Amino acid sequence: xxxxxxxxxxMTVEEKLAALEAYEPDMSGFVAKSAFDKTASELAAxxxxxxEKMSEDEVKAQKEAEERAALETxxxxxxxxxxxxxxxxxxxxxxxxxxxAKASAExxxxxxxxxxxxxxxxxxxxxEKALRAEILKATPAPAAGAxxxxxxxxxxxxxxxxxxxxxxxxxxxxxxxxxxGNE
Numbered sequence: 001x002x003x004x005x006x007x008x009x010x011m012t013v014e015e016k017l018a019a020l021e022a023y024e025p026d027m028s029g030f031v032a033k034s035a036f037d038k039t040a041s042e043l044a045a046x047x048x049x050x051x052e053k054m055s056e057d058e059v060k061a062q063k064e065a066e067e068r069a070a071l072e073t074x075x076x077x078x079x080x081x082x083x084x085x086x087x088x089x090x091x092x093x094x095x096x097x098x099x100x101a102k103a104s105a106e107x108x109x110x111x112x113x114x115x116x117x118x119x120x121x122x123x124x125x126x127x128e129k130a131l132r133a134e135i136l137k138a139t140p141a142p143a144a145g146a147x148x149x150x151x152x153x154x155x156x157x158x159x160x161x162x163x164x165x166x167x168x169x170x171x172x173x174x175x176x177x178x179x180x181g182n183e
Contacts, residue, residue: 083109096123153178 005019087105107115156178168175
């Protein structure tokens with residue numbers, strides 16, 4: 001509530017005290033506390049009597065509505081779980097590990113595409129690393145000694161004199177080996 005005393009800011013202290021003592025606030029928009037408390041208790045009593053007067057059918061209908069709401073909530077939970085399981089199976093089939101597949105499936109079911117793409121990046125990085133390691137394991141070690149030039153004995157035998165001379169100039173060791181030690 002704001003006081004409305006005219007020219008209050010320009011008054012002296014004595015004038016302000018006199019004005020405040022003479023001030024009569026307008027309480028027409030307010031309700032007395034006793035009247036409010038009486039009305040609130042009457043309202044509570046009316047609600048209680050209404051609940052008591054509810055017919056058996058109304059109580060049954062209210063109970064059914066509550067059960068229906070609980071069932072709808074459970075159906076939504078099961079649909080979400082089913083979607084997550086389906087997505088998880090698809091991610092696992094693509095090669096995702098179980099933890100990443102579950103996180104991606106949950107994100108997809110919630111519509112969180114940012115997390116789905118981040119998980120996809122992580123999967124591709126891990127998959128590329130695994131493929132590189134697999135290729136490295138499968139690559140045979142180079143033979144000890146002279147490097148393999150790709151010239152076989154059959155290829156050497158089929159070479160012309162000019163080709164053999166070029167091989168002799170480029171790799172005399174290989175030429176000796178393929179020519180039976182003769183120069």
